[in-house]
Amino acid sequence: MTSMNLSEFQSEWMPRFDAFLYSELDARVPSQENLHKAMAYSLMGGGKRIRPLLVLATISLANSEISEGFAAAAALEYIHTYSLIHDDLPAMDDDDYRRGRLTSHKVFGESTAILAGDALLTAAFEILAESSVISADKKIKLIGLLAKASGPNGMIAGQMDDVEGEKKTLTLEELKHVHDNKTGALIRYAVTAGCLIADADEPFITEMERFSRHLGLAYQIHNDLKDVVLDEAETGKTIHHDAALNKNTYPSLLGVTGSIQELNGVIRQAEDCLDRVALSNGDAEDKIDVFRQLLDYVRI
């Protein structure tokens, strides 16, 4: 058995996945050039593809055919990408830059950015519905779960709570709930979709879904902390930076040290899940390493 760590997995699978993601765009947007351009700009915006990676690595860990996950992974990345475009709009977070590049509405104008987001959201379901490698029953389940995870009882509920939460101070429980919807739902979906496609067994599903819940939470704490720490490194401001601390964030509720402790605790719980998966899958250590190394992304 070859040893397969995260960067090996990435270099083997992500170029193929990116090619699929892009060929789907050509298939879905054959004629509207500017719409295609705007959708491509954001899809190829240099994200780490964490969510698609989770789908594919879960399928791999469950010993199933990785390429069967491409449609679900692409649909998920389309949804994630649309949510960033709409989130950045002037009426929302009003961001000019994302990952060091101008945001969609700064490049293409606001109306095109709105439509590009709508188009990515709609095309996600088209990609899943038209996949030729998954059964109709599985596709229906994947579509229903994706709509739920990203819709008004999932990601969009989190975004609404976030918009409304700006006006008040949340408790730790409320903050966790917002993020559980806003970013957690899609991360959990990635793992659930992978399990579903691979026909994984119940104990595996339970443990991996638990893992995805911890990962989603760690991801958010890490994000909040990074804002504080990066600001410090870049601007020399104190850690109690107003902008970061007046918003509803983990550092504002738990302090920086408290947040780091919380983050480390959550990462440890995620590792425990992986250890339990390893126990009942003796020969899968190298595949589990992919997930262990994914956790490095969220360590401080």
Next chain:
Amino acid sequence: MTSMNLSEFQSEWMPRFDAFLYSELDARVPSQENLHKAMAYSLMGGGKRIRPLLVLATISLANSEISEGFAAAAALEYIHTYSLIHDDLPAMDDDDYRRGRLTSHKVFGESTAILAGDALLTAAFEILAESSVISADKKIKLIGLLAKASGPNGMIAGQMDDVEGEKKTLTLEELKHVHDNKTGALIRYAVTAGCLIADADEPFITEMERFSRHLGLAYQIHNDLKDVVLDEAETGKTIHHDAALNKNTYPSLLGVTGSIQELNGVIRQAEDCLDRVALSNGDAEDKIDVFRQLLDYVRI
């Protein structure tokens, strides 16, 4: 057999459909109160429900179970409603009123309007995926076709063309193409979905899809003409009203008389389709009357 005309069909089926539409909203948005409110405001905005009506009346004409069309009709109305909310946004058409009521962003603010649109779009696919009365195979087809009709090679392509077309003068062919996507695609989908759910036979499908194409076109010419005629009645301005005539509209390309002639020709073609359907469905006259009377909506 009871005589069944349009208003009878409406009073028998639309209250039940509206109840379904609304109960789906409760199911999809159980916890986010303001999101629910904004979605409900636009869903219950006093539209004529032409698209759901077409789905249900097509199923009825094909002698199948009308209530099996509720999920597809609701999904379609959700999509139509989201498109209106986003179309009205300041960055798009910047409309303060629709059907005599304030638009979503005027009532709830822009960020909520954007999210309510996204939520309706996403929930549409959830409703279809979770319907318990249609087979998985049919659901997948309905979802694929709905995404195609409303996505970047359908409605959204039309909206992009419309945004870009504002800057130049279109030919009649180009204008037809824009509207074929922008409003035609969802009207055609309504009839196609009805045929699919009812397992209609090929000749019926061909004729009814042809009908829907004419209806969609008539709908748009009528809309353009109404703007001119209404403006005249209300403001006393001449028929060559600048705002209407400098835009890409049928009256600006064909003149008012030419547009009326075009409209009448298209309606006649639509009626011919219905006559042919009637020929091979001898006992369906009353059900076909529902469609004939639908054409009254687009007569000048």
